[in-house]
Amino acid sequence: MNNYCMIQNSKTFAFSAENPTGVRAGGSQGGDCTKLRPTVTIPAGETVTLVDAAGPGVIQHMWFTGYVGHHFIIRMYWDDQEYPSVEAPLSAFFGCAYDENFVDRDGKYPVLNSAMMLVAPGRGYNSYFEMPFHKRARITMENRGDKDENLYYIITGAYQEIPAEAGYFHATYRQEHPVQKGRTYTIVDGIEGRGQFVGVTLATGMNGNNTCWVEGEARMYLDDDPYPSIHYTGTEDYFGGSYGFGNDIIIKSYQTFSGLYTGMYAIYGDNREFYNGQQRFLLYHFHIADPIRFENKFRMTLDNMGWTGPRYDDYTSVAYWYQTLPSAPLMPLPTDAEMCMR
Numbered sequence: 001m002n003n004y005c006m007i008q009n010s011k012t013f014a015f016s017a018e019n020p021t022g023v024r025a026g027g028s029q030g031g032d033c034t035k036l037r038p039t040v041t042i043p044a045g046e047t048v049t050l051v052d053a054a055g056p057g058v059i060q061h062m063w064f065t066g067y068v069g070h071h072f073i074i075r076m077y078w079d080d081q082e083y084p085s086v087e088a089p090l091s092a093f094f095g096c097a098y099d100e101n102f103v104d105r106d107g108k109y110p111v112l113n114s115a116m117m118l119v120a121p122g123r124g125y126n127s128y129f130e131m132p133f134h135k136r137a138r139i140t141m142e143n144r145g146d147k148d149e150n151l152y153y154i155i156t157g158a159y160q161e162i163p164a165e166a167g168y169f170h171a172t173y174r175q176e177h178p179v180q181k182g183r184t185y186t187i188v189d190g191i192e193g194r195g196q197f198v199g200v201t202l203a204t205g206m207n208g209n210n211t212c213w214v215e216g217e218a219r220m221y222l223d224d225d226p227y228p229s230i231h232y233t234g235t236e237d238y239f240g241g242s243y244g245f246g247n248d249i250i251i252k253s254y255q256t257f258s259g260l261y262t263g264m265y266a267i268y269g270d271n272r273e274f275y276n277g278q279q280r281f282l283l284y285h286f287h288i289a290d291p292i293r294f295e296n297k298f299r300m301t302l303d304n305m306g307w308t309g310p311r312y313d314d315y316t317s318v319a320y321w322y323q324t325l326p327s328a329p330l331m332p333l334p335t336d337a338e339m340c341m342r
Contacts, residue, residue, distance in 0.1 A: 195323025
């Protein structure tokens with residue numbers, strides 16, 4: 001039976017700009033129809049703490065809006081580990097790495113409508129990944145831009161007992177602008193510990209003639225596998241589609257879709273010419289119904305290929321997984337200037 005209908009020994013918490021400490025009765029005392037502190041300003045070059053909670057407990061939902069671009073870096077620390085288990089630009093974390101493009105190919109706000117994340121019209125970012133912690137949870141936001149920015153947020157969860165076998169949520173950012181031609185793109189590597197891989201969001205920007213960019217194959221290496229144990233047949237296949245997301249059959253045009261766990265939910269660029277558009281694509285695959293289990297290591301790669309062979313497109317991704325602590329330090333982020341994507 002689902003948790004929401006069970007009376008449990010747990011206590012709800014919620015951190016927001018109006019209640020930054022997340023304590024009971026800690027929200028605004030201004031009365032009805034007042035806004036005393038609906039947003040938090042993060043000065044350029046500074047970091048603010050959004051959550052600092054003593055466990056045990058679990059974060060259940062996060063919502064953000066306001067400035068939600070790549071200048072903001074979200075980090076999450078579990079149980080006083082010195083370095084973060086989550087580190088990514090806020091926009092890329094929510095599968096929206098082309099944060100300087102608000103309107104998609106069809107003149108609409110793109111909508112990612114999955115079970116784990118929702119990008120709502122106007123850039124309302126929502127996460128429903130459960131993030132358990134035993135001793136402490138700390139979430140920070142750094143502004144790496146050159147001007148002050150405002151953030152609206154609410155992060156909710158519950159203080160409750162957490163099973164000893166519960167894994168800790170992790171996420172890491174990667175990019176290659178462009179991918180080195182003839183070399184596979186690395187989604188994630190360097191994971192050390194026992195856990196399960198639960199997904200990836202990907203942004204791709206075409207460089208040169210399109211030539212059906214989705215021919216690249218996804219490969220997953222479990223533990224000490226010298227060769228992949230999980231090997232997909234093509235990029236569109238890994239993200240739940242087929243035949244170039246519809247671009248090489250019948251209507252011969254890419255078609256967006258957004259499902260519970262997989263999707264290609266947005267296209268930027270209005271060139272609809274068959275295969276030749278210099279377009280940008282946003283995709284996701286969450287392994288919730290089929291988590292990928294590993295005992296001590298995990299690595300995933302994705303080819304960048306077209307019909308004519310290797311390509312040199314711009315790839316940007318965030319990988320998500322759960323594992324035991326301590327975990328290995330994440331790969332350092334590129335500079336703020338290197339992250340600029342249009």
